[in-house]
Amino acid sequence: MLTKPFGSEPSDISVIPRFKVLGGEELRSLISTWLDRPGLAEVFLASLTVDASLVMNRQDLLTKLETRGGTVNTTLIVSRMGLSDRPSSRRWRDLAALSSAGVRVYICSQLHAKLFLFKEQEKVCWAIGSSNLTRFGLASNEETNIRGFHTADYVIFRQFAQSLLDKSEPLSKESFQRSDRTW
Amino acid sequence: MVKTADVISASGFARMPFRIVPPTDMDHIIWAGDRSIIDALLFAAKSPREDELATSELVVIWGDYGSGKTNALKYLSKELRKAGALVAYIPRPAITDKPMWSLIVREVFSACFLREDVVRRLTRLKNWVGQEALSRVNEEHSGDDPQKLMSQKQSEIFSEILPEKPGFVEFLMDLVANKSGDQNWKFLTGSMTPKESGAIAGKYGISSEGMGSDHGATELLAYFVRVMTHTVSSPPGSDVVYLLFDECEGLNDLSPAGTQSILIGLRDLFNLATEHLFLALALTASDASELWGVFDEPLMHRLSRRPIAVPQLDPSEAKAFMLDIMGQNRKPNYQGAPEWPFSEDGLDAFVNSCPAPLTPRKLLVSAQRCVFQKYAAQVVQGTPVQAADVSDFADWGMGA
Numbered sequence: 001m002l003t004k005p006f007g008s009e010p011s012d013i014s015v016i017p018r019f020k021v022l023g024g025e026e027l028r029s030l031i032s033t034w035l036d037r038p039g040l041a042e043v044f045l046a047s048l049t050v051d052a053s054l055v056m057n058r059q060d061l062l063t064k065l066e067t068r069g070g071t072v073n074t075t076l077i078v079s080r081m082g083l084s085d086r087p088s089s090r091r092w093r094d095l096a097a098l099s100s101a102g103v104r105v106y107i108c109s110q111l112h113a114k115l116f117l118f119k120e121q122e123k124v125c126w127a128i129g130s131s132n133l134t135r136f137g138l139a140s141n142e143e144t145n146i147r148g149f150h151t152a153d154y155v156i157f158r159q160f161a162q163s164l165l166d167k168s169e170p171l172s173k174e175s176f177q178r179s180d181r182t183w
Numbered sequence: 184m185v186k187t188a189d190v191i192s193a194s195g196f197a198r199m200p201f202r203i204v205p206p207t208d209m210d211h212i213i214w215a216g217d218r219s220i221i222d223a224l225l226f227a228a229k230s231p232r233e234d235e236l237a238t239s240e241l242v243v244i245w246g247d248y249g250s251g252k253t254n255a256l257k258y259l260s261k262e263l264r265k266a267g268a269l270v271a272y273i274p275r276p277a278i279t280d281k282p283m284w285s286l287i288v289r290e291v292f293s294a295c296f297l298r299e300d301v302v303r304r305l306t307r308l309k310n311w312v313g314q315e316a317l318s319r320v321n322e323e324h325s326g327d328d329p330q331k332l333m334s335q336k337q338s339e340i341f342s343e344i345l346p347e348k349p350g351f352v353e354f355l356m357d358l359v360a361n362k363s364g365d366q367n368w369k370f371l372t373g374s375m376t377p378k379e380s381g382a383i384a385g386k387y388g389i390s391s392e393g394m395g396s397d398h399g400a401t402e403l404l405a406y407f408v409r410v411m412t413h414t415v416s417s418p419p420g421s422d423v424v425y426l427l428f429d430e431c432e433g434l435n436d437l438s439p440a441g442t443q444s445i446l447i448g449l450r451d452l453f454n455l456a457t458e459h460l461f462l463a464l465a466l467t468a469s470d471a472s473e474l475w476g477v478f479d480e481p482l483m484h485r486l487s488r489r490p491i492a493v494p495q496l497d498p499s500e501a502k503a504f505m506l507d508i509m510g511q512n513r514k515p516n517y518q519g520a521p522e523w524p525f526s527e528d529g530l531d532a533f534v535n536s537c538p539a540p541l542t543p544r545k546l547l548v549s550a551q552r553c554v555f556q557k558y559a560a561q562v563v564q565g566t567p568v569q570a571a572d573v574s575d576f577a578d579w580g581m582g583a
């Protein structure tokens with residue numbers, strides 16, 4: 001019989017790690033790559049706020065989401081906390097543009113979670129952590145996120161995403177009006 | 184301008200040592216540095232042999248870009264072919280504009296296996312079938328037509344070799360006998376019209392889908408593996424059939440239909456050929472968790488070994504790699520220092536200055552530029568590359 005060398009142990013897939021820690025820049029690269037994937041079927045993004053001019057692989061996030069929003073089931077939840085601004089401000093305008101492009105935009109009053117989910121027909125990707133979808137969160141801040149591709153993990157995060165959606169309201173004229181009153 | 188040949192000669196090399204061997208070149212592959220990775224692969228590759236465990240293996244090898252995965256698969260191919268095995272090295276899964284599993288299987292037959300080699304290997308089985316059938320005819324002493332009886336006994340043996348599809352054994356035996364010209368080979372390579380394929384399939388009772396569908400291609404490749412490795416003839420056509428898939432990270436660039444087709448094909452093939460098959464999948468990944476993002480879960484559950492990582496090198500491993508690669512490319516009877524055309528401290532400085540991640544590819548490219556471009560004239564004049572020479576290494580873009 002053969003003498004077993006190092007590294008040839010029988011498989012035990014439970015020892016294969018299911019997630020990896022990412023900094024903000026790596027998370028940006030991951031999100032950008034997944035937004036470009038041709039088979040993308042569903043996107044779910046939750047972030048305190050969104051910096052639509054954030055450049056992702058030579059294209060700003062707004063353009064990327066607008067492009068995919070029409071063809072991919074894309075949901076974006078942002079926090080009202082991140083929108084304490086005039087309805088005429090750039091962030092509100094960006095959200096309105098995304099909504100017009102087919103992205104389902106929701107507002108959650110106390111949202112602080114950062115959750116990014118991508119689904120193809122048979123493949124998934126999830127990421128959670130501290131990064132918001134902003135230039136600071138995906139570039140200059142010291143952030144910690146984790147990402148994985150395992151379906152069982154994705155299912156858990158997708159359920160959590162649904163619970164966030166249940167606590168949110170779709171972006172509407174009333175959202176703008178309420179914001180104006182808050183201001 | 185200094186000629187490369189002059190630098191090779193002045194450096195005491197027989198050939199260019201710092202070379203990234205192109206995908207098509209299998210003959211000049213060498214293994215340098217730490218052997219634990221290649222030993223693990225060779226160990227796993229021997230396991231599906233009949234005199235070992237016989238059970239098929241599905242192995243994954245992963246590491247950074249340039250870490251040596253391709254070299255490992257190609258070196259494995261070279262060693263296995265030297266030992267007489269039938270090996271297909273598939274450089275990447277995206278072989279066509281619209282890659283599907285059935286097209287990859289056709290590619291295995293049309294570009295990786297040679298018809299003459301397959302025929303030579305199966306000739307042993309054909310000879311054995313002929314002798315065995317004759318001996319059974321003789322044992323029976325019946326008054327039937329000897330030709331008819333011989334044919335009956337051959338069919339009986341075909342059923343024993345591949346009970347589910349005895350016609351496929353006959354198909355392969357006719358391929359060896361060249362009974363239908365090269366029609367049977369054309370069937371395997373998919374270079375037939377559907378009508379022609381249908382006629383062949385009907386004649387041998389093979390699935391009419393032939394190589395035209397993923398399911399048909401998987402079935403035929405699995406049957407091929409089983410017949411090729413069947414142990415009734417000694418030795419079999421090949422102890423194990425090896426299919427080595429490189430650059431599997433490219434699966435993520437395909438359409439979802441293409442990716443699924445290939446992943447399901449790999450899974451079904453592994454399910455159908457439970458013995459004497461070795462499947463190796465290599466991919467660029469920064470950590471093992473990325474495997475979940477490239478392969479689907481059912482395939483991951485079929486891995487028969489822990490994924491083999493090809494790690495980055497630390498400076499001492501990088502130095503050992505450089506010494507080994509230079510040593511294996513020296514002129515016969517070379518008497519000089521092992522570090523030449525570097526000085527001892529020059530080689531240390533070279534590996535320490537090379538920007539992370541330290542990979543064989545980066546070392547080879549950097550050494551090529553250092554010795555054969557920047558310091559070529561100095562080396563030809565007999566002065567080695569010294570520590571001071573590479574102090575500004577990062578600035579002249581050598582590590583990129």
